[in-house]
Amino acid sequence: MTSEAVLDIQAAAPPRRTSAFRRLLRHRLALLALIVLAVLVIGSAGAPWLAPHDPEELDIANRYAPPLSEGHILGSDDLGRDVLTRLMYAGQISLSVGIAAMLVTVIVGFSVGAFAAYYGGWIGTILMRLTDIMLCFPSVFLLLFVAAFVTPSLASMALMIGLTCWMEIARIVYSQILVLKSADFIAAARMIGTPSWRIILRQILPNTLAPVLVAATLNTANAILLESYISFLGYGIQPPEASWGNMLTNAQSDFQVDPWLAVFPGLAITLAVTSFNFLGDGLRDALDPRIRDK
Amino acid sequence: MARFLINRLLQSAVLLFGVSIVGFALMHLAPGGPLAIYTLNPTVTAQDIERIKVLFGLDQPVYVQYFKWAGGLVSGNWGYSFFGGQQVREIVLDRLPATFLLMGTSLALALVIGVAIGTLAAVRRNSVFDYATAIGAMIALSLPTFWFGLLAIFFFAQTLGWFPAGGMVSIGDGSLLDRLHHLVLPVVVLALVLVAQWSRYTRSSMIDILDQDFVRTARAKGISPSRVLVNHGLRAALVPLVALAGLQLPLLVGGALVTETVFSWPGMGLLFISVLSTRDYPVLMAILMVGAVVVVLGNLLADIVVALVDPRVKLHDE
Numbered sequence: 001m002t003s004e005a006v007l008d009i010q011a012a013a014p015p016r017r018t019s020a021f022r023r024l025l026r027h028r029l030a031l032l033a034l035i036v037l038a039v040l041v042i043g044s045a046g047a048p049w050l051a052p053h054d055p056e057e058l059d060i061a062n063r064y065a066p067p068l069s070e071g072h073i074l075g076s077d078d079l080g081r082d083v084l085t086r087l088m089y090a091g092q093i094s095l096s097v098g099i100a101a102m103l104v105t106v107i108v109g110f111s112v113g114a115f116a117a118y119y120g121g122w123i124g125t126i127l128m129r130l131t132d133i134m135l136c137f138p139s140v141f142l143l144l145f146v147a148a149f150v151t152p153s154l155a156s157m158a159l160m161i162g163l164t165c166w167m168e169i170a171r172i173v174y175s176q177i178l179v180l181k182s183a184d185f186i187a188a189a190r191m192i193g194t195p196s197w198r199i200i201l202r203q204i205l206p207n208t209l210a211p212v213l214v215a216a217t218l219n220t221a222n223a224i225l226l227e228s229y230i231s232f233l234g235y236g237i238q239p240p241e242a243s244w245g246n247m248l249t250n251a252q253s254d255f256q257v258d259p260w261l262a263v264f265p266g267l268a269i270t271l272a273v274t275s276f277n278f279l280g281d282g283l284r285d286a287l288d289p290r291i292r293d294k
Numbered sequence: 295m296a297r298f299l300i301n302r303l304l305q306s307a308v309l310l311f312g313v314s315i316v317g318f319a320l321m322h323l324a325p326g327g328p329l330a331i332y333t334l335n336p337t338v339t340a341q342d343i344e345r346i347k348v349l350f351g352l353d354q355p356v357y358v359q360y361f362k363w364a365g366g367l368v369s370g371n372w373g374y375s376f377f378g379g380q381q382v383r384e385i386v387l388d389r390l391p392a393t394f395l396l397m398g399t400s401l402a403l404a405l406v407i408g409v410a411i412g413t414l415a416a417v418r419r420n421s422v423f424d425y426a427t428a429i430g431a432m433i434a435l436s437l438p439t440f441w442f443g444l445l446a447i448f449f450f451a452q453t454l455g456w457f458p459a460g461g462m463v464s465i466g467d468g469s470l471l472d473r474l475h476h477l478v479l480p481v482v483v484l485a486l487v488l489v490a491q492w493s494r495y496t497r498s499s500m501i502d503i504l505d506q507d508f509v510r511t512a513r514a515k516g517i518s519p520s521r522v523l524v525n526h527g528l529r530a531a532l533v534p535l536v537a538l539a540g541l542q543l544p545l546l547v548g549g550a551l552v553t554e555t556v557f558s559w560p561g562m563g564l565l566f567i568s569v570l571s572t573r574d575y576p577v578l579m580a581i582l583m584v585g586a587v588v589v590v591l592g593n594l595l596a597d598i599v600v601a602l603v604d605p606r607v608k609l610h611d612e
Contacts, residue, residue: 029429133312136586138548141566145320145578148570221436228438229552233567248441255448262448266441274436281432 030282033275040272044091053082055089056240064258075260078250083261087268090242094224095272097157097243101223104162106216109169110208116170117177128174131167139164143226147235157236161223169215176208210287217280221273228269244269298601306594313586314364321579322356367583373576382576386562386584392462393561397550400481401539404488409535411489412496413528416504427493434490439549443483443556450479460558480557484549488542495538499531506530533604540596543589 043050052071058079062069065076067083074083112131116124142164150156180186180203189199224244230236231245239246244265251262347353354362366372372382415424451459457479458464464472503509504527512522551563558564562581569577 129308129312132309133316135544136309136313136589137316137582138544138551138585138589140548140551141582141585142320144566144570145582148573225436225438229440232440233555235570248444251444252447255444255452259448262441262444266438266445269438269441270433270436273438274433277432277436 027282027285029278030286033278033282036271036275037279040091040268040275041095044088044095047085047088047092051082051085051088053085055081055085055242057081057085064254064261066258067260074264075258077247077261078254078257083264086242086247087244087264090244090247090265091268091272093154093237093241093243094227094245094269097154097161097227097237098220098224098272098276100154100158101161101165101227102216102220104159105166105169105219105223106212108162109166109215110173110212112166113170113173114177114208117174117181128170131170131174134164135167137164140226140229143230144233144235147230152236152238154237157227157230158223161226165219165222165226169212169219172211172215173208176211177204180204180207210283214280214284214287217276217283221276221280224269224273224276244272295601299598302594302597306590309590310587313590314367314583315360317579317582317586318360318363320582321575367580372580375577376574377572382580385577386565386580389560389562389565390584392559393550393554393563395477396480396484396553396559396561397546399477400484400488400550401546403481404485404492405539407485408489408492409496409528409532411493413500413523413531415493415497416500417523419501424497431490431494434486437486439483439487439552440556442486443480443553446479446483447556460556462560480553480559483556484546484553487549488546491542491545492535495535496531499534500527503527503531533600536599536603537596540593543592547585547588 047055052073058081059071059076060079062071062076063078065071067073067075069075071082074087076082077086112127116127143160146160146164147157150160186199186203189203194202227236227243228245228248231243232248234246234249237243237246239249247265248262251265254261344353352359363373370383372386374380375382375385411427415421415427418424447459450456458476462473462476464476509522509526512526513519517525550561551566553559554561554563555567562584566578566581569581
């Protein structure tokens with residue numbers, strides 16, 4: 001029974017992965033989200049080649065150009081800079097911060113959760129209590145408090161957001177590993193003499209990966225939202241460097257002159273965040289065998 | 295019940311103790327420490343800084359400072375603002391009612407609408423309504439609150455002129471109607487995210503309940519579908535939702551901060567943002583702590599309500 005169980009697991013692993021991917025593709029909204037994200041990534045990563053202007057090129061004669069005007073498809077801002085160009089360059093910053101912050105949440109969350117679950121005892125208790133404590137602070141407050149004292153940059157933003165949002169992943173990993181530690185197939189693997197590192201790498205990691213992947217996708221969405229808000233308030237990415245958030249800083253005062261300036265950066269944020277959320281949702285459906293039929 | 299209460303209270307106390315340590319550590323880890331603002335001021339000499347240090351007790355060992363600070367928090371002495379020297383407690387508590395008004399109204403509105411949408415979506419599972427609300431909720435959850443607020447101000451305040459663009463009352467007017475008028479836009483903006491979450495939670499909770507035997511039994515006995523839905527379904531489905539309301543609190547408090555800054559709503563969040571630029575530590579710390587305390591106590595309250603309502607919760611173990 002024991003070796004059979006192990007064989008079963010190993011034999012079952014590859015097809016499960018492909019069918020999960022197929023299930024994700026069948027999830028139409030997730031597929032759409034994937035396409036939108038691809039467009040956003042290509043648009044911002046390829047900005048230096050694709051953008052119609054230089055992001056800091058001033059065109060004082062054409063300030064506040066409305067969308068669809070000549071030379072400025074999405075219009076121009078208060079200094080005559082091209083909105084589309086700035087959106088593309090801002091996408092580099094906003095998406096990078098989102099993804100880098102997500103990586104921080106995964107690394108910190110996974111370490112805390114795995115350490116706490118694997119070693120247990122008082123170390124585990126302290127780590128998980130720390131997680132509970134961090135969850136009590138509304139993350140926006142915590143983030144702004146720290147942001148006010150740190151010189152903002154791409155790296156510091158990602159680090160700060162990551163360090164205030166890792167708790168959910170820690171909890172997921174912790175509970176997953178606790179369950180796995182006593183699971184039959186882990187016991188089976190132990191019994192046939194699989195070394196510890198191999199169990200962690202081949203059994204535990206893949207099995208915690210699915211829920212962590214889902215949480216990580218949703219964390220990326222959340223990180224993009226947080227970055228945009230912090231930058232909007234002026235504590236994040238500093239102009240002239242553009243981020244989707246700081247492009248909205250003057251939107252309120254510019255309303256009377258050019259309401260469009262408020263529309264496009266917000267749309268970009270919503271598009272990116274919605275896509276990550278739908279993708280996370282699709283991944284959840286695709287990776288969780290229990291809700292496959294729902 | 296008493297034992298459960300004591301247990302839960304103790305847990306919350308431990309949590310609050312931890313929260314205070316993290317908060318205190320943050321204050322001291324910040325570059326320059328609590329006196330950063332003075333060291334940057336050229337008219338403040340090194341001697342002055344020493345004097346201020348002694349005055350604020352910053353020359354004492356860290357643990358002494360912590361106990362003084364934490365003791366002050368508990369006994370109501372929250373220190374004095376670095377600017378103007380006003381009592382921090384007064385500054386912060388002055389703003390609390392406005393924040394609670396905004397949060398409470400939004401939560402209540404979101405509960406009613408969210409539960410209604412969620413129930414309907416659960417009953418008509420896989421219908422157009424179900425899919426439309428699912429997609430709508432996902433988009434609502436992805437909207438940057440501050441941007442949505444800006445657009446709302448632009449459309450409904452500046453263009454259409456239906457509602458005031460910000461603040462809590464018009465100058466020279468303080469009538470109930472005027473206050474309600476100011477409340478509409480911020481509440482709608484803050485409630486949107488909450489409605490989205492509540493509708494999703496309610497839907498899944500309802501679906502779980504509607505599949506259970508006691509609902510089938512009730513139906514089989516010939517009780518009308520609407521009565522089964524309300525008396526059996528909703529009643530049971532709402533229990534886990536109460537616990538979720540507790541978990542939602544950090545989001546609610548954070549969302550209130552964002553909403554307040556966009557609508558210049560004179561609550562704690564707006565105070566936090568305005569104090570942030572001057573790095574007025576005592577005030578910032580007080581707001582951070584009040585926010586965390588609200589979350590901890592809200593969770594405690596939610597747990598107690600669940601324990602009272604749900605007979606399945608075992609009150610003695612844990």
